[in-house]
Amino acid sequence: MTSHIKPAILMLLFFTVLTGIAYPLAVTFSAQTLFPRQANGSLLGSNGQPLGSELIGQAFNRPEYFWGRPSATSPTPYNGGASGGSNQGPTNSALIDAVQMRIKALRDADPSHSEAVPVDLVTASASGLDPHISPAAAAYQISRVALARHLSPDSVRELVERYTEPRQWGMLGESRVNVLKLNLALDQRLK
Amino acid sequence: MTENGLLQITLYFVALLLLAKPLGVYMAAVYENRPVFLKRILAPLEAGLYRLSGVKPEQEMRWSEYAGALLWFNLFGGLAVFAMQMLQAYLPLNPQQMANVTVDSAFNTAVSFATNTNWQGYGGETTMSYLTQMLGLSVQNFVSAATGMAVLVAVIRGFQRTHAECIGNFWADLTRGTLYILLPLSFVLALVLAGQGVVQTFKPYQTVPLVEQVGTATENATQTLALGPAASQIAIKQLGTNGGGFFNANSAHPFENPTPLANFLEMLAILMIPAALCHTFGTMVGDPRQGWAILSAMTLVFASLLFVTAGNEQVGNPALAALGVEQSVGIGQSGGNMEGKETRFGIVNSALWATATTAASNGSVNSMHDSYTPLGGLVPMWLIQLGEVIFGGVGSGLYGMLVFVLIAVFVAGLMIGRTPEYLGKKIEAFEIKMAAIVILIPAFFILGGTALAVMLEVGKTAVANPGAHGFSEILYAFSSAAGNNGSAFAGLSVNSPFYNIALAVTMLVGRYGIIIPVLAIAGSLAAKKTVPTTVGTLPTHTPLFVMLLIGTVVLVGALTFVPALALGPVVEHLSLAAQHLEQ
Known part of the structure; x- marks a missing residue:
């Protein structure tokens, strides 16, 4: 049973890197490139002086x-x-x-x-x-x-x-x- | 029900059933390690993961080893989430300077995300740092879902194999489910959602001036908008039947679910994998009709209960009608019981979501179930109590349903006086014992936990609504925890040591108390020989069997929970009909 401890810890580590870091970064990068307005909260008004969020x-x-x-x-x-x-x-x-x-x-x-x-x-x-x-x-x-x-x-x-x-x-x-x-x-x- | 309401519901079912088949066949190919397109790109990553972790994917495990690997992996996953919450104040990516979470709440949340429950005793935007959400909660969203799917695949192998000792390799099943199914689907969904207006940023919360300046005090003059890397987390929380929201209001929050299209896709994501897995099952056992039969049973129960909820919510609250509130559907409004619902979703999309999220063990919400009419709110609660087998959690729903299938063939076997069989496997005393454990464990913890809470002062003071509704809040909480659902009658103040610990224990037993006997069944089935089909064999793909299966699920659910439901939603319904209000 204890033989599974090492793979359990390592697998968790790799999945953390993959789904916890690489994946959200990839989504953030893509969303900020494709939909910058929406990804930042759909703000109304000019960038420097937002009037509120449309949503x-x-x-x-x-x-x-x-x-x-x-x-x-x-x-x-x-x-x-x-x-x-x-x-x-x-x-x-x-x-x-x-x-x-x-x-x-x-x-x-x-x-x-x-x-x-x-x-x-x-x-x-x-x-x-x-x-x-x-x-x-x-x-x-x-x-x-x-x-x-x-x-x-x-x-x-x-x-x-x-x-x-x-x-x-x-x-x-x-x-x-x-x-x-x-x-x-x-x-x-x-x- | 309006014409448009029926149209939206029909569209949902058509999209769901159309997507389920190709996705199900694809998932079967992934788990049987056949060549699929994504393998060409991601195969080196998969091989690298195995090599670095010292895993040999072709080395198969007995059921007990499979369970052992799974438990260790989930234990460390839970510990990581716990540690991250306890230390988040010292870690990076915390622009709002969230404090460390309290011990009992951190324990509850760690258990909740490792068990695929995603019960939330906390408010996301006021408690968790971006790092905890991303590195702790999102990761468990993926791997807890992949864990459930792995167990299902192991069970299917039990039916496929004869005289076999092993049921697959947990690490390989876990990795393939994450890499080839959950990750690509989440990435696509996250991007579409971001396009609709779901936020995805690492910037701190945005401050905007109020249009209507209240008084002269400067602290009133602005509004803080909670932001964060939400889209990436929301995609997987919908697809993996997790349900833990980035924000406190979950998918009712406009930044989490901004438009009707986003809502449609998020709802589709709730049931898509659970429905598709029925086809995965049919494909893998070599008889697609078996998958169709189970999918039909699930769909029939879901559709019938949907109309109960939608109908009751559309009628509205009779206590409000007396005050001069227009609740009828008409030009310019969807009417109905709008307390705790969003205008853009109206009644139909709120009721559809509430039914889907509790049929599946998703638990995300786009409306507040606590404010539903008594019978409208009874349906979500009862769907959870049925054992989360009407679609259910990814993987866990179908393995739960297969346990009910075993019970159904057992009942049929008793009626016709033959040894029960399913897919050529004789169902004997051991399987039925394990199945009984699977059915009794959640019932015991739901009813026992509720009884305990109503006897204790700490249990009762947490209630937000007076009278029978308060009892429903407690009953719903324990149902949600035992079914690994995660939705709530959220008025109940559950962020207290009593509820945090009691519900965490219920979640643990509701997850692993079921996974272990289910894997034991898988091991036992794999070791059996396959008996040939004869004219005397009960066919399990016919409408008759679908009805028998529905009857089994509904009867067990009704007999176990109707007395408790009578004390909550039923009493409340009668008192509302009599216009009796609770002080």
């Missing part, structure tokens, strides 16, 4: 911005350094209370609205960093944003449509709106 959402609370998914990361929402969901179960009263608060915040910010709220706008995402909301959740907020920015709802709707991504290849995933890009566009900071 990582940010927290928005003011009426003039579109709000993203609620985020359960700690200590602050949308903490890109510590991802995670709420892990609240469906019968947990804390979940129901949280959803109630979120609905109230939406209604308070736009009292003219009374219809049912799209579910993704009041439930925490899995990563706490979800960059998207559903087109329905964006549509729900158009009147508030337009009012706060003194814009016509139609012009805001047009912008929302421009930042709505369809299903990938017309069939994969769900259609969605990138909240950070939309808000940057509203601020006219995105080309």
Whole structure:
């Protein structure tokens, strides 16, 4: 039995070099050559002054911005350094209370609205960093944003449509709106 | 279920079944050491590895030697991961200056990655240095997967051979699986994922300004984006049924799974090798129909349970409907129970992933299982409890399923009054004893571990959700550990000495407590003669046998776990239907 100790240690050593050093270095080199933007975090804006990542959402609370998914990361929402969901179960009263608060915040910010709220706008995402909301959740907020920015709802709707991504290849995933890009566009900071 | 939902699911099954056959045939060629294209390039590397390690690949091992080599190799692998975590603060490639990991957490993680479980009691981006992720965790992702595949190949040789003493060379099987199967597939997948937006860099975490400046305090004005060499690790964690995420949110994290296409490929990678291995089996035993029969049984169970999860998640949470939340699917939203799910994946891709990752012992997640509806979350838990044999882990799923095949032919043999046979081998008392051990060990540790945890204060205080759901969290944790799955009802605070140690022990027994009897079966089968097929032989490639096999798996799973499930998800479902909330 002990005759296997030497090959076990040596094999582990070689596989460590092969799969732990050579392989990730080869992938890094190839990815940095072929897809430098994506491999470094899909940053928006110029290289020296990034405006955020296209893939990582940010927290928005003011009426003039579109709000993203609620985020359960700690200590602050949308903490890109510590991802995670709420892990609240469906019968947990804390979940129901949280959803109630979120609905109230939406209604308070736009009292003219009374219809049912799209579910993704009041439930925490899995990563706490979800960059998207559903087109329905964006549509729900158009009147508030337009009012706060003194814009016509139609012009805001047009912008929302421009930042709505369809299903990938017309069939994969769900259609969605990138909240950070939309808000940057509203601020006219995105080309 | 929407039309598009059905389309996405159909596309997934078609892609999976189309890829499985050629990959399975290729893997058979690799393990039988027949010439394949990659050998022309990598054969010198393979030969060099053997020479430097002093291994003679043609020198075969008895089952006990095979097990011995495997255990030593896994022991040193685990120790290396443990040491790296305990010392990471002093080692290079630690741009975020992560501290050394605590002893109990490091032990748990070392066991978890060596056993192909990849249970994570820690948050990746807040705990592990780039070096630990790369040199410790990634390496075990490869070799623990290759270990499972090696055991399967040894079992197949048991069926192939007659009057043989040996079942192959562990070092050769390990090396070939890594070099010719896992490495090339991972490299290709990693690059495609990087193209979709999965990060792959050694730079420190990126800081970006917030668009909406909160207050005037400067500490609020920026966002830190965790980066790292993620794509290379994510490719193998999907392909090798490992599942340990680079980031805490696993494949829900946009840097780990950025687009629907990335999601589709990562999901495909979960089941691809386990499905293909059925064809490897069919090819190697010289009867492809035997592989098809097992693959059909797996696919049927998987597909039926998928619709239970997807259906329940799509209906949503009745407690939210009462508050004025729109959960129906319609223009502009996928609706359903979106707590703990990502917008880009919606309900269908979250449910499909949750079912696939627990059918296989992958354990990566793209949505938080803890927030699923009671019945939507019951399915992933029960799939793990079935013994991780519906596709299952790479290698481990099929050798587990072959144990159930032995039980099924044994049951059939009892019914028709003949000595049970499978592929010309008489199944006798020794094989059935070993099979019984394989089935009883995980059940004992899942139910026993859960019972222990709910009796102890340290077990109960870790629970995040009140009521029956809290019990489900504990039951899921022990199921996941024993099945070497690694997914979780993640609200449970498992980074405590009690859970770290209890779950590590469960993972160890769930891995090696099964590998050893399975290799013993392989050794015993290899030594037997092959009996000729007669009209009285039970055919094992027919739809009838597929049903018998499904019946065996489901019945054993149901009889063992329904009482425990009744206390968790079933109670929760009934209380939710009655609109009763837990404080």
